[in-house]
Amino acid sequence: MNSLQNHFLIAMPSLDDPYFKRSVTYICEHDEKGAMGIVVNRPSNLTLKEVLNQVDDAIEVSAEKSDFRVVLGGPMAPDRGFILHSPQTGWSGSIEVTDEVTVTTSKDILSVLGNDQSPENILVALGYAGWEAGQLEEELKDNAWLAVEADPTLMFRTPIGNRWETALNTLGIKIHQLPQTGGCA
Numbered sequence: 001m002n003s004l005q006n007h008f009l010i011a012m013p014s015l016d017d018p019y020f021k022r023s024v025t026y027i028c029e030h031d032e033k034g035a036m037g038i039v040v041n042r043p044s045n046l047t048l049k050e051v052l053n054q055v056d057d058a059i060e061v062s063a064e065k066s067d068f069r070v071v072l073g074g075p076m077a078p079d080r081g082f083i084l085h086s087p088q089t090g091w092s093g094s095i096e097v098t099d100e101v102t103v104t105t106s107k108d109i110l111s112v113l114g115n116d117q118s119p120e121n122i123l124v125a126l127g128y129a130g131w132e133a134g135q136l137e138e139e140l141k142d143n144a145w146l147a148v149e150a151d152p153t154l155m156f157r158t159p160i161g162n163r164w165e166t167a168l169n170t171l172g173i174k175i176h177q178l179p180q181t182g183g184c185a
């Protein structure tokens with residue numbers, strides 16, 4: 001098995017699951033036990049300021065980050081927060097995925113997300129996507145997903161609404177080139 005950790009899963013047009021349709025999912029973990037990822041292009045109705053104020057209304061949020069959109073990271077544990085960010089030490093519950101991406105699940109990072117002490121790049125997600133052992137491999141065989149090595153610029157800097165098409169473009173694929181139905185040759 002080849003690990004897809006630090007890859008994007010790009011939903012094929014034929015994937016009609018309402019949660020994953022036209023999604024881009026960053027894979028944080030993938031091993032023989034299964035996989036865990038964060039959908040990076042499904043905006044929620046919440047801003048960073050609203051989420052932080054729900055946790056503690058004393059947390060300061062800069063005007064620059066006030067309207068930062070929180071994403072729906074997946075259908076599992078939608079009440080739990082996951083922060084993908086550029087590496088920064090000092091947070092409990094952090095796992096360094098690569099030297100450019102860390103995932104943190106602890107509340108201690110929340111106090112700085114809205115100010116200048118925040119990691120340079122952040123993506124705040126509610127929930128995650130998970131696959132049991134062998135499930136993701138089957139979905140790949142069924143042509144539900146394309147996989148490409150993750151690009152932090154796409155995840156952190158590309159507007160949310162452009163991430164699916166931009167991810168496809170990294171493979172040299174234009175939307176009109178993709179079949180609308182799945183299948184195997």
